[in-house]
Amino acid sequence: MDLALLQRTSLFAGMEPGEIRQVLEQSGALVRQYGRGAFLWQQGESVQRLGIVLSGTVDAVRYHRGGRAEAVGRQQQGGVFGDLVAAAGAPSPVSLQAAEPATVLLLPLEALMAGEGPAMARLRQNLLREVAEKFWLLRRRTAYLTEPSLRRRLELYLGDCRQRWGNPFTIPYNRQELADFLGVNRSALSRELGRMQRQGLVRFQRSRFWMPE
Amino acid sequence: MDLALLQRTSLFAGMEPGEIRQVLEQSGALVRQYGRGAFLWQQGESVQRLGIVLSGTVDAVRYHRGGRAEAVGRQQQGGVFGDLVAAAGAPSPVSLQAAEPATVLLLPLEALMAGEGPAMARLRQNLLREVAEKFWLLRRRTAYLTEPSLRRRLELYLGDCRQRWGNPFTIPYNRQELADFLGVNRSALSRELGRMQRQGLVRFQRSRFWMPE
DNA sequence: ATTTTTTTGTTGCCACGGCAACAAAGGAGG
């Protein structure tokens, strides 16, 4: 078990290798491997485990009646998944699928909540924080989605990025993905970006942006 | 302290009065009162407490530069607030304000995560579930907001309501609020609802709806 | 280097829906 990797995850942040090892034993953690495309679990199942990606990629996907698949989230090395599903204690609204061959560490939620000692307490704080951060990330997105115009959505999003990362900054999306994220059409997005650049409100090439002020 | 009320809250659900009392003492809970309009805490503050509304109403409000206030959430008797703020451990993106004179029970988060015993474990499960449910509620809303047309947003939202509550069902919004929730214009919403009713896709009066099939 | 595929930019068309202004209906209070 690669404790150094775990130490860098949000879930085990601030914990000593000894504490991590202790928590793993105490909680009944286990490691599993999945091939490309394999389901860790399916939409509608009740799950009481959460996972950490040790290697590979895990996607959260929502399958609509009609077969359409909607990408909901993606986790790579060190990422935590299944926390929100297990925490809600309801049938999962998404399937979890290995986008690439993946090795994951699985932790039973209930053991984490009941376990005692300072290491467990720290872990729980981390878990709760992880979940809350996912909430606020989503909250931020709804702020973009409820802006009335494409221009305002872009200004708000890019302004947030500049504030967070400084100038220049690189966004984690290509045009199509950004359009999806902001809930707009890709060509309309390109058009508006062009306009903003001509007006000197922003400069960019590909996913690298620079904003004045 | 009204233990019967607490027993009916999501945070203390499934716990005996004795357990609740024990948790309150063990964690250092305290009761506070706030007059109408008083701030429980302000945007930007770091908070490590969460609260339960014993009486009155507490609003989460986001103040934008420019003075514009955006209503983010509201909790009434039995409702839990501040959980997501405290859990994230970051400066609060919202202010909490007593919309009506309010009595609240405040619980230090850290004590809840570190406390031992089955009652504490249950409480933590409940807390985590509360947070996760707020996430999925928001997730559902983004599903509406990313639908491309007003019609599709309505169909999706009303379809969800019918599935959840059965026919007929009453939505918790008036027209203006529903428009805001779905991120559309109120008159356009009324227009579309009218069209759908003429096509037999829905029947309604005010906030009471009925959908075929 | 050449070909193929992916990503991004551009443009014309036109419909959806925002906006404003008003009418009608419903509720509350006298």
Added chain:
DNA sequence: CCTCCTTTGTTGCCGTGGCAACAAAAAAAT
């Protein structure tokens, strides 16, 4: 009952932005 105020429905106008189709650029594959 009548008045006042809030909520909901209706309609015309017109701009934003969805959509499709193509061009250009970049990246990947051969």
